[in-house]
Amino acid sequence: MWRERFTERADWARGLGCDDAFLRRWTFRLAASEAGFRAGQLDVVQIALASCATAAG
Numbered sequence: 001m002w003r004e005r006f007t008e009r010a011d012w013a014r015g016l017g018c019d020d021a022f023l024r025r026w027t028f029r030l031a032a033s034e035a036g037f038r039a040g041q042l043d044v045v046q047i048a049l050a051s052c053a054t055a056a057g
Contacts, residue, residue, distance in 0.1 A: 002033070002034070003027060003030035003031055003034055006026060006027065
């Protein structure tokens with residue numbers, strides 16, 4: 001879905017100054033990620049970090 005949404009908004013990205021080379025690189029990167037997810041080689045995680053002072057506090 002990330003790649004599809006990115007592709008759908010290509011004109012918007014161009015309006016922000018992104019050139020076709022940028023769009024191709026990101027389309028490739030997102031397609032590669034998609035393949036990794038489908039193959040079970042990639043996953044998404046979320047990590048929360050805190051400083052020692054915050055954790056103690």
